[in-house]
Amino acid sequence: MKQIKKARVVIGGILHETNTFAHAKTGYRDFMKGRALGMAEGVEMLKEFRNANIGVGGFIREAERSGLEPIPLIWAFAQPGGTVRHQAYARLRDRFLTGLKEALPVDGVFLELHGAMVTDRCQDVEGDFLRHIRKMVGKHIPIIAVLDLHANITPLMAKEADILIGYDTYPHVDIGARGEEAGRLMALMIRKKIRPVSAFRQLHLLIAPPRQCTLIPPMRDIFRMVHEMEKRPKVLSITFSGGFPFADIGDAGASIVVTTDNDVQLAETIAHELAVEIWKRRKEFNVVLTPVKDAIACALKTRKGPVVLADGSDNPGGGAPCDGTVMLKALVEANVPSAVVAVIADPEAVAAAGRSGAGKTATIRVGGKTDRLHGKPLTLTGLVRWVGNKSYFNKGPMMTGMRVDMGRAAVFVVNNVEIILCENRFQPFDAEAIRCFGIEPRKRLIVGLKSAVHYRSCYQTMAKKIFELDTPGIHTPDLTQYRYRNLRRPIYPLDAMKNHHPWVHRASTPAFAD
Ligand SMILES: [Zn+2]
Numbered sequence: 001m002k003q004i005k006k007a008r009v010v011i012g013g014i015l016h017e018t019n020t021f022a023h024a025k026t027g028y029r030d031f032m033k034g035r036a037l038g039m040a041e042g043v044e045m046l047k048e049f050r051n052a053n054i055g056v057g058g059f060i061r062e063a064e065r066s067g068l069e070p071i072p073l074i075w076a077f078a079q080p081g082g083t084v085r086h087q088a089y090a091r092l093r094d095r096f097l098t099g100l101k102e103a104l105p106v107d108g109v110f111l112e113l114h115g116a117m118v119t120d121r122c123q124d125v126e127g128d129f130l131r132h133i134r135k136m137v138g139k140h141i142p143i144i145a146v147l148d149l150h151a152n153i154t155p156l157m158a159k160e161a162d163i164l165i166g167y168d169t170y171p172h173v174d175i176g177a178r179g180e181e182a183g184r185l186m187a188l189m190i191r192k193k194i195r196p197v198s199a200f201r202q203l204h205l206l207i208a209p210p211r212q213c214t215l216i217p218p219m220r221d222i223f224r225m226v227h228e229m230e231k232r233p234k235v236l237s238i239t240f241s242g243g244f245p246f247a248d249i250g251d252a253g254a255s256i257v258v259t260t261d262n263d264v265q266l267a268e269t270i271a272h273e274l275a276v277e278i279w280k281r282r283k284e285f286n287v288v289l290t291p292v293k294d295a296i297a298c299a300l301k302t303r304k305g306p307v308v309l310a311d312g313s314d315n316p317g318g319g320a321p322c323d324g325t326v327m328l329k330a331l332v333e334a335n336v337p338s339a340v341v342a343v344i345a346d347p348e349a350v351a352a353a354g355r356s357g358a359g360k361t362a363t364i365r366v367g368g369k370t371d372r373l374h375g376k377p378l379t380l381t382g383l384v385r386w387v388g389n390k391s392y393f394n395k396g397p398m399m400t401g402m403r404v405d406m407g408r409a410a411v412f413v414v415n416n417v418e419i420i421l422c423e424n425r426f427q428p429f430d431a432e433a434i435r436c437f438g439i440e441p442r443k444r445l446i447v448g449l450k451s452a453v454h455y456r457s458c459y460q461t462m463a464k465k466i467f468e469l470d471t472p473g474i475h476t477p478d479l480t481q482y483r484y485r486n487l488r489r490p491i492y493p494l495d496a497m498k499n500h501h502p503w504v505h506r507a508s509t510p511a512f513a514d
Contacts, residue, residue: 007190009063010103011045011056012073013112014092014129017150019246019319020118021474021482022082023371028091030078038077038405045072053400055112055146058179059186066187068108073099075112079425080319086119093129100136107190108142109133110182115151115166116244116252123249123486127156134160142189146178149212150244153255155506158200162189164257166239168223170214171429171457173397185236196236196259199267200506201275203254204491205243208477209452210312210468211285212242215460218284225277229270234261240274245479246318250488254278279502282492287477289470292330296446298465300336305445308463312452313473314374316345317427320475322450323367324374327471331417331448332380339446340418342433343406345425353384353410353421360384364412366419374473382414390422392436398429398457411437418444429454431462452477 016026032039040048049057056075063070076092078084100106111133117125126145133143142162147153149167158164163185165178188194214223219242226238236259243253256274258267292309299307309331314324322345331339349366356362362384368377390409394402407423418439420428428434429451434441441447442462449455452468452475459466468477479494490500 006067006069007107008069008071008103009108009110009186010071010073010100010106011059011110012096013056013075014089014096014117015077015112015114016084016117017080017114017148017244017319018083018116018118019080019474020083020248021246022319024082026078026081026084026088028085028088030081031076031088031092039075041074042072045075046070049075052402053176053398054402055175055179055182058176059110059183062180062183066183068183068187068190071103071106080317082319084117084119084125086121089117089119089125093132097132097136100133106137106141108144108186109137110186111143111145112179113145113147115147115153115157115241116247118247118249124154124156124251127154127160130157130160142186144182144186146175146182147239147241148172149242150209151241152243152247152249152252153241153257154251155200158198158257158506163196163198163237163259164239165237166241166257168214168226170212170219170242171398171454173457175399181237194236195262197262197264197267198257198259199264199271201256201271201503202251202506203256203275203278203503204488204497204500205254205279205282205502206245206252206479206491206494207242207254207285208245208287208479209318210287210477213453213456215456218281222278225274229274234263234266235270236261238270238274240278246475246482248482248484248486250486252487253491275503286493287468289477290467291470292327295467295469296330296334296336299446300334302464303445304464306441306447306463307445308455308459308466309446309448310452310455310466310468311448311450311471312468313471313476314450315427315452315475316425316450317429317454318452318475320473321345321370321374322425323370324471324473325367325378326375327448327469328367328419329375329378331446332378332415336416336446338416338444339448340434340439340441340444341420341448342428343420343422343450345423346421347423349421350408350410350423353387353412354408356384358384358387366412366421380414382412385411385413386437390436392432394430395432396430396458398454404433427451427454429457431458
């Protein structure tokens with residue numbers, strides 16, 4: 001086989017899932033180090049992410065196998081939250097573009113993006129980012145991006161990237177694998193073994209996060225179908241994105257991207273088949289929620305733990321404050337024999353626990369400080385069992401190996417409820433968020449989690465029962481609760497959809513002439 005010189009591929013990412021209904025804005029410092037996942041630059045990226053189950057990690061591993069040379073620029077992640085200040089995004093984008101300019105000429109660009117980022121000046125941030133990169137590298141250099149399953153894929157994104165690869169799982173346990181897939185396709189593209197063309201469909205369909213879970217129908221079945229379709233000859237990659245309904249933009253919602261090796265007709269046919277199937281099953285995406293009291297009563301009756309209560313409406317992984325008190329109040333009042341709540345992000349409460357000190361009884365005002373949508377602050381008296389700085393590494397199947405920095409944290413015990421208080425807002429999907437305090441979730445009757453679906457990566461098999469709670473908040477799956485201003489209408493399930501076609505057929509990329 002002919003030896004080809006090492007192709008140079010620039011890698012990086014800017015990741016944010018923007019909940020435009022959240023009050024607090026997301027600024028530059030939210031992307032920086034010390035903020036849960038944070039930021040890494042240059043060679044530091046190779047060192048930190050080579051073994052991590054994330055997009056750039058997978059890409060780096062595959063690049064090294066395929067003889068590509070990854071050129072790391074910048075990777076910045078902020079916890080899902082409110083609208084991003086445009087300046088913050090522009091600063092990150094321009095740092096990436098400066099690095100890219102210095103690295104030119106390059107053979108390819110790999111990006112890890114979320115796909116649902118919104119700034120106060122731009123509704124299609126990833127489209128903007130891709131457009132800038134395309135302008136700089138020209139139309140013949142491959143650009144491949146990995147996207148979250150909750151990406152709101154826009155026509156501009158589909159146009160500017162050669163290949164978009166969405167996660168196939170929620171909980172997202174395949175992020176690294178999608179990065180590896182991107183690496184394989186990048187090597188084939190650079191060596192001119194494939195010529196990707198894509199078909200894009202935007203469905204007029206909003207899906208609430210709990211029903212985007214791929215462990216249960218209908219998503220489980222749809223992804224089985226996707227994987228069967230991916231086995232057909234000439235199919236390179238199929239993405240079904242569930243979308244992020246809490247970003248109020250025109251392009252929010254479900255979409256499909258099918259990429260084939262220079263066969264537009266095949267891409268169009270598959271995109272159509274998939275759209276028909278998803279639309280047929282749209283009613284199955286409706287969510288059934290349980291009142292907190294009913295869930296607790298059920299746990300107390302069976303006495304078999306752990307019973308997981310998922311407070312998805314206050315899921316920081318979808319931009320919610322993570323200091324909501326509705327679930328916590330019910331647990332404290334129910335006199336349960338054992339329960340743990342992870343986590344309440346409340347720097348003031350952590351500071352109060354610190355002032356009192358470990359081993360002391362304290363009265364602390366807990367939670368409810370970000371807004372009035374997730375329950376009022378609770379004044380609780382209990383034991384401060386532990387207080388200090390805390391970080392841990394994910395050990396479960398999702399984002400395995402990534403370090404999570406909780407900032408200062410405390411374990412505050414009230415009426416047999418162990419409340420994990422922390423400074424940083426983050427989604428406690430990995431059981432390490434609890435175990436790192438010496439608490440074993442298997443030994444608790446009730447585990448209350450600020451998470452909509454990702455907790456299932458660790459708790460699906462561990463839990464005796466799981467309840468998706470009917471609590472208020474800016475991540476509630478009841479989509480009728482939101483006041484949309486920018487979303488395209490009509491859209492299911494908000495509108496009747498009579499006399500409207502269920503999707504927009506967006507022009508596919510043209511086949512290569514020669
Ligand atoms: Zn996601």
